Amino acid sequence: TGDIQTLGTYNQAVLLFNEKTQTLYVGDISSNYKMRLTTLKDQGDYFIKKDVTEFEQTVSRLGDMILDDCYLYVERYQIDISGKPVINNTFRSPIVEVKGDLVITEDGDILQTIAPYSEGKMDHFASEAKILENGKILVYNRIPPRTMYLYDSIHDFIELDMEYFSYDYIENHELNSDYFPPDISDHWAYENLDDFISADLLAGIKSGDGNVYVYPDKTITRAEFTALLVRALDLKKTNGAPKQFTDVKQGDWYYNIVQIGSSYGFVSGFDDGRFLPNEKVKRDQMASMIVRAFASRIKFGEGTPKNFSDVPNYWAKQAITDASALGIVAGKTPTEFKPNLSATRAEAVVMLYRALHKETGNMPSIKEIEEAVFNFRNSLDQAYTAQDFQKAQRIIDQNTTGYFKEETQYELDVFKYLLQEGVSISQTRNQGMDVNLVEVSPRYAIVELLDAQYDYTFKKGSLQSYSLGDVSGVLYLRKMADGTWKIYNVYYYETEADTELLGQREM
Incomplete structure (x- = not known):
């Protein structure tokens, strides 16, 4: 029309x-x-x-x-x-x-x-x-x-x-991980913050939206930094007689933390007998505490120190000088350290991370690190092959911590769920798995896991399916207080084997 x-x-x-x-x-x-x-x-x-x-x-x-x-x-x-x-x-x-x-x-x-x-x-x-x-x-x-x-x-x-x-x-067991706080993804200190979070050294705060936030640019108190330092050094109890502070009482959340720190000598307090636990820690105080805490673990006095124009000849000068010479602390500008500025949570983590990776002495052997990874992978594979999930749980508890433990636990829970639903699983690891040491210090190691590929068969009644799995990637390990090495983080390599392959049928 x-x-x-x-x-x-x-x-x-x-x-x-x-x-x-x-x-x-x-x-x-x-x-x-x-x-x-x-x-x-x-x-x-x-x-x-x-x-x-x-x-x-x-x-x-x-x-x-x-x-x-x-x-x-x-x-x-x-x-x-x-x-x-x-x-x-x-x-x-x-x-x-x-x-x-x-x-x-x-x-x-x-x-x-x-x-x-x-x-x-x-x-x-x-x-x-x-x-x-x-x-x-x-x-x-x-x-x-x-x-x-x-x-x-x-x-x-x-x-x-x-x-x-x-x-x-x-859908029924959603993984609400606390290891992916949204407020650090674009932060200048992301790598160090992510490492501490994955290792359970830095905890976030759960918000009403269900996410966990780290607040990296928020200032940190003296008690909070002491707690971070004690956790990073994996100190569980006092070393001799601790110092008593008039403002640190039994029942305070930080009481045992301050006791441990003072017994090791890196927490000293003030002349009037107070610790001031809720005061914001200053950058010079933080540098001094780190140098005292790592005095027996790091060779201070080496390297080329930074000459900061705003660091006078006072009580913290030597600590700032020694820490800057090894790159543990840096200035707020090329010439200024800003010693009296309150430190942020991110700055505290970065300084501690650098110190932990500058440690010398009691260096583990390459064989010790490689065997820790091989033994974990082999024993877990054997437990899964036998469908002995109780043994698998013990292996996970003994060899993993932090984020890697959560992820490995989730994998075990999926396998248990499939078995509960009547799906049987068999796995075969392809030959040739290898481990290469990338970086090592007395308490931290990074290894590359190569060719860790698996064939999986799933069966339910007359139905079956096949898939390939590949867990090759970079593993991060931490030496615990009892001397054992535990894997706390992983970055998987993305390969074609990550995608599911269906079994072929004759027709």
């Missing part, structure tokens, strides 16, 4: 018109990459917009819409269009085909059945599927070798989908 009706502006829209109800469905991606569905009712000469629904999950693209009875399928959603406000978003991939209670979705290059078998998958290279009237399933590969398969029933192509179990576990 020449008349034009503007129905709206859409991005990557897909359309489906229901002849029976004279309803137009428009699906598209909104500006914030959420799937949006617009329902338009045909009134003869014009459409009336009935409803606009934006779904919560982020989507990357929209698949074709499919109408089956009273259900509309689009992207990963099953929408009840019979008037009931029911939305099912259990599908994780675009929908390819629907017939009755069988829904096939596309997961990359894999076609997967959603109902009635949520873990069913077809041939790895299948790219299209069609459910025939006789109930058989036709699968066609668009990519070479461009073959076509006809399945008698869905049982012919079911594979065990481990994603189903892992997603289910994650």
Whole structure:
């Protein structure tokens, strides 16, 4: 007729018109990459917009819409269009085909059945599927070798989908780690802060939003810095008679900390007998405490000291000079140290980190470090192979700490959950695992774990699936007070083996 009706502006829209109800469905991606569905009712000469629904999950693209009875399928959603406000978003991939209670979705290059078998998958290279009237399933590969398969029933192509179990576990056992505070990611001291957090030397503060914050630029008190220093040196009890301070009482959270620090001589207090635990620690006080704490562990007096114009010949000058010569402390400017400025939590961590890695004497052997990693990996592998989860728990407790312990514990809990769900697991480590020492000091070591690759087989009844795993990467170890080495952090190498590989089936 020449008349034009503007129905709206859409991005990557897909359309489906229901002849029976004279309803137009428009699906598209909104500006914030959420799937949006617009329902338009045909009134003869014009459409009336009935409803606009934006779904919560982020989507990357929209698949074709499919109408089956009273259900509309689009992207990963099953929408009840019979008037009931029911939305099912259990599908994780675009929908390819629907017939009755069988829904096939596309997961990359894999076609997967959603109902009635949520873990069913077809041939790895299948790219299209069609459910025939006789109930058989036709699968066609668009990519070479461009073959076509006809399945008698869905049982012919079911594979065990481990994603189903892992997603289910994650949704019900979400890992709320305290080791990823959002306020340090872009901080100048990120690497040192992250190291202390991973090693359980620096604790954050849980906020109302559920996140843990470190507040790196917040000033630190004398009691807080003493606690950080005692933890970093792994001191558990006093060394001789501690000094008594008039303002440090039993029952104070810092009482034992100050007792330990004073017994080792790096906490001295003031002439009037007070410690002033809640006063902000000054930069010169911090430098002095570090030098006294590491006097027997670091060769002070070496190196080239910085000549700061604002450091007079007073009680802290020698400590600032010695610490600056070894790079443990630095100035606020090239010529000024700012000794009376209150120190921040980040500055405290950086100074302590540098001191810990300047220690000399009692250096561990390369063999000692390598054996600590090999023994942990081998004994844990044996426990998993035997499905002896109690032994695996003991191995984790004895050989890990901090962030690495949390992550390894999570892996064990997933294995236990799968067994509880009737999924048996067998693993085989490929030969050739190697360990290279990267850096070592009396109490810290960094090693590179290479070729730590595994073949996994998952079975449940007649179903099975295969995958490869690779835990190669950089491990960080810390020597504990009892002399044992524990792994506290890891950075995994990203390889193709990290992706799950499905078992091939003959057809």
